[in-house]
Amino acid sequence: MTGRRRWETEEILDTAAELLRTSDAESFSVRKLAAALGTDSSSLYRHFRNKTELLRAVVDRIMLAAMDDYRPEGDWKQRVIALALRLHAAFGEQPQLAVVWGRYASSGSGSRLFMEELLQALRASGLPDEEVPVRYHRFVILLAALISADAGIGTINPDEYEQGMEFFRVAVLGADPERFPALAHFARDIRPLGADRRAAFEEILAAQLAHIEAQIP
Incomplete structure (x- = not known):
């Protein structure tokens, strides 16, 4: 009798990442992953104790690739910006996982490499040591929010995007000037959320770095 195939951890993570390209973390399950691999859930629990641990491992591979x-x-x-842009690009290819990164902390090699380099860069700025962890925490929260927001835009299909643009045009250009005077005044210059996101991303990063620089003695 032929035994059931034993899947390697990397093969499991490859398949999980592929499933997450077309579904979000909420609908993803170990059962669906097992079905895609042609096995049962119990065999996967030998590698990962639960869904959260599996998702963390997939996210960490994204971060490892980014580094x-x-x-x-x-x-x-320049070092901080380079790190931010690398992560932004990596999660741009796997937008469903950006939200996972923002939600679940990772403790794998990719996460540690990113943390080490960001902490070293902040320390090289001249910040007092007691300020470095605080600024690190604020920066990572901002980065996770920006990347998750960008990734959310990236998961919208063209039809949904065009429908959203139509709603935007109706809401903005059709605003009643008596009830919404400021909105009516600036209507033709307001850009939708999906426009110029890369430029906005870099500008917000620059503002945060300027804020950090102002804390340096």
Whole structure:
């Protein structure tokens, strides 16, 4: 009698990442993953204790890929921006996982590499040591929010996007000037959330770095 195939951890993570390309973390389940692999859930629990642990492992692989061949260059601000853009690009290819990253903490190699480099860059700025963890925490919260928001836009299909744009045009250009005078005044210049997101991302990062720089003695 032929025994059931034993799946390697990397094969399981590959399949999980592929499933998460087309479904969100809420609808993803170990049962669905097992079905895609042609096995039962119990065999996967030998590798991961639960769904959350599995999702963390998939996210950490994204971060590990983002840090692959990274070499710190430039001053501390250039290093921080390079890290942010690498993560932004990595999660842009797997937008469903950006929300997972913002929700579940990861403790794998990819996460540690990112944390180490960001902490080193902030320390190189001249911040007092007691300020570094605080600024690190604020920066990561901002980064997770921006990347998750960008990723959310990236999961919308063209029909949904065009429908949303139509709603936006109706809401903004059709605003009653008596009830919404400011909105009516600026209506033709207001951009929808999906526009110029890369430029907005970089501008918000620059503002945060300027705020950090102002804390340096």
